[in-house]
Amino acid sequence: MRNAHHLLLAALVVICTLGAQAAAATPAELLADYSAQAGRPANAQQGQSFFTRSHGGEWSCASCHQALPTSVGRHAGTGKTLEPLAPAFNPRRFSDSAKVEKWFRRNCKDVLSRECSAAEKADVLAWLMTLKP
DSSP states (O other): OHHHHHHHHHHHHHHHHHHHHHHBOOHHHHHHHHHHHHTSOOOHHHHHHHHHOOTTSSOOTHHHHOSSTTSOEEOTTTOOEEOOOSTTTOTTTTOBHHHHHHHHHHHHHHHHSSOOOHHHHHHHHHHHHHOOO
């Protein structure tokens, strides 16, 4: 019975570790995934345009993250401080696929009143990845 408990515990550790690894990502991996889902390569120029436009609503991505998201931003509604969005200025950004999806979903609904498409995500991320110190 003791061996069965050890095997069960070991299996749970492996499952939890694999789950954590599945959520881990790099900006390049996310970009490749979004581009594959979109069925086309990302376009950084379109990403910059998308990021700075308001799309008919009150806010754009730049409303909170700044037109050049390489330094601290501030949420337009709450005033909450937002760490830099560009991965080169904040390595924690775009490092957890579950968090990336959560924030894309929330922020796209705020800006577009809908979720972003894979192509829109790819374009924005491609542009953000061009921003270097």
